[in-house]
Amino acid sequence: MSILDTGTLQAARQGEAIRFPFDNSYARLPDRFRARLDPTPVAAPRLLKLNTALARRLGLDPAALATPEGVEILAGNRIAEGSEPIAAAYAGHQFGNFVPQLGDGRAILLGEVVAPDGQRFDIQLKGSGRTPFSRGGDGRAAMGPVLREYLVSEAMAALGIPTTRALAAVATGQEVRRETPLPGAVLTRVASSHIRVGTFQFFAARGDVEALRILADHAIARHDPGAANAPNPYRALLEGVVARQASLVASWMLIGFIHGVMNTDNTSISGETIDYGPCAFMDAYDPATVFSSIDQMGRYAYGNQPRIMQWNLARLAEAMLPLIGDSEEAALAAANEALGGFAPAFEATYLAGLRAKIGLPGDSMGDVALAGELLKAMAENGADFTLTFRRLCSAAEDEAADARVRGLFADPAAYDAWAVRWRARLVEAGGDPAARAAAMRAVNPAVIPRNQKVEAALEAAIQRGDLGPFEALLDSLSRPYEDQPGADEPPAPAGAPYITFCGT
Template identity: 55%
Template sequence: MIAYTKKHNVLRFENSYLDLPDKFYQHIAPTPVNKPEILLLNTDLAAELGLNLQTLTTDKITAIFSGNHVPKGTQPIALAYAGHQFGHFVPQLGDGRAILLGEIIDIHGKRRDIQLKGSGRTQFSRRGDGRAALGPVLREYIISEAMQALGITTTRSLAVIKSGELVRRETLLPGAVLTRVASSHIRIGTFEYFAARQDVAALKLLADYAIDRHYPDAKHAANPYLYLLKAVIQAQAYLVAKWMQVGFIHGVMNTDNTSITGETIDYGPCAFMDTYDPNTVYSSIDYYGRYAYANQPPIAQWNIGSLIECLLFMLAFEEDQAKQTKAELIQLFQTAYQEHWLNNMASKLGLSQPSTVDLPLIQEFLRLMRTNKADYTLSFYYLRPAIDAAADSKDLKNLLGQEPGLETWLKAWRARLSQENQNKLQTVAIMAAANPVFIPRNHRVEQAIKAAVEHNDLSLAKRLISVLSRPYVEQPENYEYMLPPSPGEEVLQTFCGT
């Protein structure tokens, strides 16, 4: 548990991962930076974590979250893992620019990792410099906190520290360190790391650790490892269905970027879709669209298949039974995902009791959006007033066109709503809870990053963070933030930043 100690004026961390053998990690301290400056501090998250930062000076906070001061008793480590990157297996990846300071117990009694990204080279850095540029760090802070506000399970961002150093990417850029908070940093790639080495003992230790930390009910199951797999499958199916609900595109769904906790992790070239197109890709490195918006569910299933392969031998089944079990687990993901997706999309239409008969209604609305190149978020936002046939649906018609198809669909939708045991106010409430007014529009994120990187101006970033902290709330004073980009403002590519 973390605690503030007046005598030493330090923070103290636990690190349960150290109970595992040394081959799971490297002991290494963060590399100090030249002139750290705190740019963003998430005080709400700090309070949730139980951190009494008021007892520390700004200089001390900056020193800790930049990696320049390692609190007494802290044993920082870089974690080992492998991963399938764009379908190709890399047997050793690991934390090449991130160092885990340790764990805390938050105010809810939940164990949370505290990690510094951009904190220097480790044995897993390969040819990298171990540093991070300010732009990608700000992107992760803005979007991860927006995801939290949207109600999507995610890693969180506690602080952004400008390093006072330059990092070389295509050009020289200001460096930064991000303090990331996660339930843990165990990935599917962590299991793949030991499976590739045929290290059965390590796989069992890792699985037991994951059960103890994240899925303790598995210990009471007839087959704890089968329970673990099913729990991870359910968490991933739920997560990806939420991504699809709000138009989020992760961009690099490699197995090393897939957390077993069902948290969104590793915000690289991620983006939110403006114009609806299931084939949308933003990532500059996704040349063939492997991680396009519509491909996220099958890729999540593919990643789950990799985890199953790692642990299948631990289920103690005969070969034929093992094959059948894998097929059943894959089917479990498909079934769970489809159920979550249907519920999410039905909620966007105001339906509280969806069934598979609603699929054509949902799919036809998506078709109308795609045909008319309509904005994904605004289409659902402008749908809300159209519950009433007498209401002015001008905004919706401007997006989806004047074709008869829209009127036909609206009549079918209203007829379906009439079958629900709810009044119009209840329908509006369901839609309002499922459809954000504000998302991290790519052009707004880029504007905020550019102002901070090129002009040392954080005002746009801070305003954007504030707007996105209430995504489902009408904010008339921030009307422009709900609008898609105008011609010339579109951001068609995002970059990994590593």
């Protein structure tokens, strides 16, 4: 099916009583950027969860969204006034292989809202039916992946990491077929935009320089307005994306997050974490950790994430070459200089974060080596990533707390040897121990989306219709830097290796 097919599906077009402050700039771009179509209605929409705080942030009325009419909008059965539903076109490298047309196969952008503070956000339905980009898929989403993305994306937001957000999850009253029939759901996702590296690749692969320029100008206006005044605005845009992604991946590494499917179509130019399919958090620290069932070769392992992001950004630079130089030679030089900013930007953020995690903010390379020695000892002794750093906060204040840290190591002597050097450095650095511990607790979370807890919450919701565990876990994840009863305990011993799935 051509991306220009714009057959309108028959969703109800009343609902004017519920107001969204829509101003749909992407829908005003040329037709080849998207397909216009309405979501496919579902059988029996039922609200599972509404993010009332986010709704207010967007200037929306949570009470109105929770009404039957509001739920119909969130399910795709009703189109709100001012909405211009579209499915966006994009391409992408998937596990290193280029696919020239991907696009929103099961997602429809309802429009863009301008929040009371003037910030612009995309409102997208995920799992809202087939589009011209569905590639044979059913266009639907199962309840498990929808609730999983809701949990993990909101956890990331609470951790202070740039991310798309979840506004709502709605059950459809219909089954979707994966390996077995599963209850269906629709996620309402909020993002600064859904422009991807793969969006640029889509037009570059077609040699459509005019569309590339239109897209880049749109991206500058939306994400890098200062670039418009730069001597080379398109190079400045590229540099902005490089800087944002360097910071984002560093923040992932500092909390043990593994995205799982870092394809270029899952790399947003806004610098937000997007597409939470097979993601997970590490328990025991191991740079080779992989959870995704489809990542058989470990391409997107935890320790590979910085390298892969730099590779993805190189693909963006390739796509933008016609824009950033008057000649091929000049464009390549400008692109390589922009890409050269990734490594120092990543290292600066990551190394500063490591120093803060062990209570030694500053710029001493000796502190970096000290943090590296800790990570090496953790990897060799199966120490839990989150618990090690969180318990170090207490140990920085009271040496007696060393016992709870060393108990995480298969060979506690490995921690003891490191702690002697660490404690000597703390004395040398000086400062108030209580203040140091408080600063460490502000960067070392006590609570993350532990894999077994996420799975238990999803099982209760799917198998028993019980959202209580989901609500309780979501509440806990909203306060990640608070000590919570039972949070500072090692996860239960695993049986078979934990495996995640993309949900499509």
